[in-house]
Amino acid sequence: MRYQLYYWSGIQGRGEFVRLALEDAGADYLDVARERGDDAIMPFLQGEQGGALPFAPPFLKAGRTVIAQTPAILLYLAPRLKLVPAGTPIQLHAHQLQLTIADLVAEVHDTHHPISSALYYEDQRVAAKRRAEDFRQHRLPKYLGYFEDVLVRSGGMHTLSRHSYVDLSLFQIMSGLDYAFPHAMRRLRRKLPQLCALAGKVAERPRIATYLASPRRLAFNEDGIFRHYPELDATR
Ligand SMILES: N[C@@H](CCC(=O)N[C@@H](CS)C(=O)NCC(=O)O)C(=O)O
Helix, strand or coil: CCEEEECCCCCCCCHHHHHHHHHHHCCCEEEHHHHHCHHHHHHHHCCCCCCCCCCCCCEEEECCEEEECHHHHHHHHHHHCCCCCCCHHHHHHHHHHHHHHHHHHHHHHHHHCCCCCCCCHHHHHHHHHHHHHHHHHHHHHHHHHHHHHHHHHCCCCCCCCCCCHHHHHHHHHHHHHHHHCHHHHHHHHCCCHHHHHHHHHHHHCHHHHHHHCCCCCCCCCCCCCCCCCHHHCCCC
């Protein structure tokens, strides 16, 4: 099966959680908009293609099936790519964790777009500063503390009983947060030994290391979800 991933070509964004799973598994996939441009996404959003109508990218085409919503895409892919242990309870646990990661991603997005996604950052800077401060002080430690606790409870090596897409997603979360909030993350890191170790281990996985060094891995930038605006980070 050649999977087709549809996601905006210029950013890692939410598509990166799917890319990491496909790359880690060595899956055969086409990153459609990277090959053909973002216009390739539009017929799906306009309902001109068969299958379920996606609200927004990322979405995955697997044969005739179209799946949108990042956690749903991963729920579908993971058993097929052997990126989750077998069994409904553990797969639901993985999905629950991925949905919590999606909640965190939305809150990261809202640090730079607290009023509206339709406005430029520059038009909501004052609100962004307040939102980012609250995020750094309360939400960031709460989310990362939660995932640290999940890792401690599972024995530290992986979020589940073995390597899974949730580990890959947590690697992406740590990478993105290090990029967006380097000072805040430096302060938090000593409280997150398991998460930091997990992120390091994921980066060393052979296919992930190859992917990260390849041109397929886009750099973080200020069009994506994890944006570095120094005024939104903690002071040194
Ligand atoms: N909950 C969805 C969110 C999808 C989403 O917000 N996609 C962004 C790009 S990362 C987008 O293109 N949004 C357009 C819009 O919300 O109008 C998911 O996790 O996939």
